[in-house]
Amino acid sequence: MPAAAHRLNGSQIVARTLRAEMERDPSIIVMGEDVAQLGGVFGATRGLLGRFGADRVLDTPISETAFVGAAIGAAQSGLRPVVEIMFVDFIGVCFDQLINEMAKHRYMSGGEQTTGLVVRTAGGCIGAAGQHSQILSATLAHAPGLKVVLPATLRDLQGLLVAALRDPDPVVIIEHKRLLKATAETLAFGAPVEDLDAPEPIEIGRLQRVRDGADLTIVASGFMSQLAWEAAVELERSTGRSVGVVDLRTISPLDRAGLLREAPAAPRMLVVDEDYGAFGVCAEVMAVLAEGLGRDAPLMGRLAPSSPVPASARLESAVVPSAVSIAERAALLLA
Amino acid sequence: MPAAAHRLNGSQIVARTLRAEMERDPSIIVMGEDVAQLGGVFGATRGLLGRFGADRVLDTPISETAFVGAAIGAAQSGLRPVVEIMFVDFIGVCFDQLINEMAKHRYMSGGEQTTGLVVRTAGGCIGAAGQHSQILSATLAHAPGLKVVLPATLRDLQGLLVAALRDPDPVVIIEHKRLLKATAETLAFGAPVEDLDAPEPIEIGRLQRVRDGADLTIVASGFMSQLAWEAAVELERSTGRSVGVVDLRTISPLDRAGLLREAPAAPRMLVVDEDYGAFGVCAEVMAVLAEGLGRDAPLMGRLAPSSPVPASARLESAVVPSAVSIAERAALLLA
Amino acid sequence: MTVELRHYEALHRMRAFEEAIAAAVVSGEIHGEMHLGLGQEAVALALGELRRPGDAIVSTHRGNLHALAAGVDPVALLAEIIERDGLCHGKGGHMHLFDPRHDFMTTGIVGASAPIAAGYALARRRSEDERIAVAILGDGAMNQGSVAETMNLAILWTLPLVFLVEDNGWGISVAREASCAGRLVGRAEPFGMPAQQCDGRDLDAILAALGTAVDHARERGGPTLVVAEVDRFAGHYEGDTDLYRPAESKRAARAPERDPIGRLRARLADAGAEEEQLDESERRARATVEGWFTAARARPFPDERTAAEGVFA
Amino acid sequence: MTVELRHYEALHRMRAFEEAIAAAVVSGEIHGEMHLGLGQEAVALALGELRRPGDAIVSTHRGNLHALAAGVDPVALLAEIIERDGLCHGKGGHMHLFDPRHDFMTTGIVGASAPIAAGYALARRRSEDERIAVAILGDGAMNQGSVAETMNLAILWTLPLVFLVEDNGWGISVAREASCAGRLVGRAEPFGMPAQQCDGRDLDAILAALGTAVDHARERGGPTLVVAEVDRFAGHYEGDTDLYRPAESKRAARAPERDPIGRLRARLADAGAEEEQLDESERRARATVEGWFTAARARPFPDERTAAEGVFA
Numbered sequence A, B: 001m002p003a004a005a006h007r008l009n010g011s012q013i014v015a016r017t018l019r020a021e022m023e024r025d026p027s028i029i030v031m032g033e034d035v036a037q038l039g040g041v042f043g044a045t046r047g048l049l050g051r052f053g054a055d056r057v058l059d060t061p062i063s064e065t066a067f068v069g070a071a072i073g074a075a076q077s078g079l080r081p082v083v084e085i086m087f088v089d090f091i092g093v094c095f096d097q098l099i100n101e102m103a104k105h106r107y108m109s110g111g112e113q114t115t116g117l118v119v120r121t122a123g124g125c126i127g128a129a130g131q132h133s134q135i136l137s138a139t140l141a142h143a144p145g146l147k148v149v150l151p152a153t154l155r156d157l158q159g160l161l162v163a164a165l166r167d168p169d170p171v172v173i174i175e176h177k178r179l180l181k182a183t184a185e186t187l188a189f190g191a192p193v194e195d196l197d198a199p200e201p202i203e204i205g206r207l208q209r210v211r212d213g214a215d216l217t218i219v220a221s222g223f224m225s226q227l228a229w230e231a232a233v234e235l236e237r238s239t240g241r242s243v244g245v246v247d248l249r250t251i252s253p254l255d256r257a258g259l260l261r262e263a264p265a266a267p268r269m270l271v272v273d274e275d276y277g278a279f280g281v282c283a284e285v286m287a288v289l290a291e292g293l294g295r296d297a298p299l300m301g302r303l304a305p306s307s308p309v310p311a312s313a314r315l316e317s318a319v320v321p322s323a324v325s326i327a328e329r330a331a332l333l334l335a
Numbered sequence C, D: 001m002t003v004e005l006r007h008y009e010a011l012h013r014m015r016a017f018e019e020a021i022a023a024a025v026v027s028g029e030i031h032g033e034m035h036l037g038l039g040q041e042a043v044a045l046a047l048g049e050l051r052r053p054g055d056a057i058v059s060t061h062r063g064n065l066h067a068l069a070a071g072v073d074p075v076a077l078l079a080e081i082i083e084r085d086g087l088c089h090g091k092g093g094h095m096h097l098f099d100p101r102h103d104f105m106t107t108g109i110v111g112a113s114a115p116i117a118a119g120y121a122l123a124r125r126r127s128e129d130e131r132i133a134v135a136i137l138g139d140g141a142m143n144q145g146s147v148a149e150t151m152n153l154a155i156l157w158t159l160p161l162v163f164l165v166e167d168n169g170w171g172i173s174v175a176r177e178a179s180c181a182g183r184l185v186g187r188a189e190p191f192g193m194p195a196q197q198c199d200g201r202d203l204d205a206i207l208a209a210l211g212t213a214v215d216h217a218r219e220r221g222g223p224t225l226v227v228a229e230v231d232r233f234a235g236h237y238e239g240d241t242d243l244y245r246p247a248e249s250k251r252a253a254r255a256p257e258r259d260p261i262g263r264l265r266a267r268l269a270d271a272g273a274e275e276e277q278l279d280e281s282e283r284r285a286r287a288t289v290e291g292w293f294t295a296a297r298a299r300p301f302p303d304e305r306t307a308a309e310g311v312f313a
């Protein structure tokens, strides 16, 4: 990793990536609450207003329906909007524009209408309780027509964003708050961020195996993949069993072929998610394998919240998977 | 079934049930678009305005966020609102009030706040394309805190509504348009509607086995259960195999114990849904069984739409499960 | 042919178009809900007259006539509506019409047209030309929060956008008075947005009001609200028994002195047009539409094997 | 103690309350985002003075002081905020405060307070008494569609509802001028809703304006909008570097002639109150708050085994 890059946190990498892509593609505009003047509440659009001006970097009122809808119309006029929904928790106020409009225009037009745009939104826990800690990846992925990606590393934050900016379909990137605040050295794993000025895309729709293991596979996404890796290391240390990690990277379209390919590597599988468990990502992964592999499917378990996220830090850590709880649940599966 | 009841369609049964319950409980109010003057676009609130007056039966502007939110505040003031969202497809414009408010007040208040209300909403296909044909049961069920029920019969339409009106939690009833229009004689199965004036509740959170079968179990919900029954009959006729049907009735909270109990009845299982397949009800059912039964789980397959619902009737029937496509898919599993 | 005679024929084409669709619903050729613009033709005609290539129009569930106004190929449009391999290959249907070549689309969600049209306007504001966008809304849609949000945004961003409200006085069964506090034209006031109310049954009136708004947007003066009073001749959808409206008021709406076609006919007659000429115009319009229908019916049905395809590129 | 002296002490209690919470964020006792009402105390105090038992208040992410105004037990409130087994047993935290016994709640979603408050008002309208509901909003929230929808509904249904806007001029880093077209007080006009703007830093001014609105609602005259101009002393949340606001403007906001406490103090002094008496008042306020903190810290932490429980009854 170049000297400059390795000190950057996730937000800074997003900002640098947006900058590089905006230099390349003049049709890219950035819009959202606090993205211009402030550069984003996490700093992920910092510097863009100064570089590209108010015509391409737009602060919006707190009117998610209006500006997400506007992003759709702008995309259908040849622009490439990057619209920020500050926290993914707020999709509720503009959900119609997301699932009934953005997601469906291509299909409903019989392929005539393209709606290429990027929704960036922060997700995950930082002690802010039930309305500011969600992931909602399955809520978004359940609606056909939205691509949904969850970067697990800084390089993925960069590469998936680049891919999204070149994708013909609407792509929602759920950026974990802890990843936005993380630098490379604080993360369990992740390829280095190579080229800040000419970033390479990472293909949307492909999972990645990030760790081999013959006894158990942990499947996760986003920041949970980091915790899964930590849990795997700890499990190997404490039990001597070999634990692999598969990072989904993309939730929609889910990499079914990849899952079917990776599943046989170990006889047991734990699927972990930070989004709610019921009707969520874990269930879909398990269903793909149950349906695709039948009796050859691994023995599967899951770990995901069954309640909203509570406010108190102590309660939060009892609800949201951690490296410790992942390791505990995995140990049960291994027993 | 009493002479009067057996000629009623689903909408009329809903209206009669609301009427009976409103007589019993003066705290019940009904609100929504076109529910008062018109009696609902499907007629499911017909006659209520005349009987109970404008204080208890309120037409609203087309402002779902405002009136769904208002139902929450009213519920928290001791009323029991029955709020109609005309089509479930429109939840997108008030999704925040549904999943961040209604669903979470009990949890976020640590149990101090009760929000007992009923959301009635029509779902399913009647040839009205991508924004007026959805079910979205998993979208609603994925958010912890909403009870979600899908009546499959006229008696369930009645009994689940009664239970919802007496439930301490918010209950969303997705009423299938075809069920609202159906009379008993047009349906494949269903207990008779007994007492229109003193209707009995049906417990929320319990599935029902509606047909025995030793070779394959079809699991479905809502109107799909009717089609599953038809498919089962047809399969038995054409193949001689014995096919059971389990009707989920409640999607959230899902009857996990019931699923684990019913699964061993047949070595194969087909899960059918009218809501989108990915991250949907089928996946959750399969995950519950994969996790709960491990190698003893039945061989499982699913059938559910993978795209939005197209407009043309011919295309629609290629996307949405029918008795024919259910039977075909089941035959594959049996082969 | 004078401009006015051309308009007269165009109004008749629109009426014939919607009536033929109504018949196709009755005959079972079309399934699902169908919302017609019968009685509201003058607004669509004015829109078409004022539209220039590159202007965008985002319409509603009641958008058939706006599609014609936008220049959408009528045969492809009809084919889509009668569930053939049409404008959207059978996937959109009448509520979801998309024609990117004419920067036209509709949505079935009340109020959703406004934000999307704002985006079309945003992209147009950035260019040097005079292209604009039009958001079409019903009176009932004005109570959807998306519209207020978009008005604010449109003023802040000086968007070349016209909010065109077809105020037919009803949102399904609920009268405007029961659903809208205050006058709709006043909804633009807090944002400092110019607003006009006009009789949308009178072609000249709507041409004038909409023209002012369109010019304002082309000159990059920002957004405008135009509330056009119209009558919804039919039920909310085809099949609606429409018993909630007094029969008398429905009859009155169709009276020649109120009907946009009747009014233009009277004016043309006053100006010396021959009855026969006018009747001929109407016949020609009806024949044109019949021709479209015949052509649309010649289109194949969409291929069922493609039904689930095309979710992603 | 005169009423005004009591007010003075109450303002100090509110300030001390928020300052103590700020300190607890710095010390790490509180995790997550924390939004304080520093500078906005006079509005909360007026609300508390005008509130009667049975009135409902639905507040926002910046709702600590409104909770005090609503009569919520300060120790339970603080315990919740410092993540103990408090008002909501550690599950709500400062953005999600629920006290059904005082008909009080807050929401972390901007604009979501308005519809819910309308429901509280609807239930109250049906009863014979004079109970009302208050929806609290920020200036930024006025651009959320939910608010416009609710205003329309509130007029249609003559709801005993007050829309109380704490207009601190900022929505996080975006100044009101950059996010709100027109004057906020004008937002009520299209619906025919009475509206007032007042200086929310001046206790008398806000008492008068809010009092009028509250009386109007109690007399079943319907809803009113009150826009109270205030200053947000601190950043949007504790930890916000707040560099987007000019340092000068932030200093000016805290000047005694603008600060609600400074203003009341000057008035009391003018009216003959002793310096010593006023200082004593402040000391008493701070001691009270310290007592609350001590009591709150004595509460246990919530039981982790209950963390995932209580989704359904």
Ligand SMILES: Cc1ncc(C[n+]2csc(CCOP(=O)(O)OP(=O)(O)O)c2C)c(N)n1
Binding pocket: B033, B062, B064, B086, B090, B093, C035, C061, C062, C108, C109, C110, C111, C137, C138, C139, C140, C141, C142, C166, C168, C170, C171, C172, C232, C236
């Ligand atoms: C968000 C939303 N709510 C409800 C509906 C159902 N609906 C379809 S059209 C309509 C009435 C619309 O009234 P108006 O805007 O006046 O248009 P009109 O039908 O009179 O042309 C309603 C309530 C919808 N499509 N979308």
Ligand SMILES: Cc1ncc(C[n+]2csc(CCOP(=O)(O)OP(=O)(O)O)c2C)c(N)n1
Binding pocket: A033, A062, A064, A086, A090, A093, D061, D062, D108, D109, D110, D111, D137, D138, D139, D140, D141, D142, D166, D168, D170, D171, D172, D232, D236
């Ligand atoms: C729907 C929604 N969008 C965005 C946010 C993030 N957010 C929290 S507070 C805030 C600013 C609110 O401004 P204002 O209403 O003026 O209240 P203030 O913070 O000034 O008291 C924003 C954008 C949110 N909580 N909800």
Ligand SMILES: [Mg+2]
Binding pocket: C138, C139, C140, C166, C167, C168, C169, C170, C171, C172
């Ligand atoms: Mg209308």
Ligand SMILES: [Mg+2]
Binding pocket: D138, D139, D140, D166, D167, D168, D169, D170, D171, D172
């Ligand atoms: Mg503010």
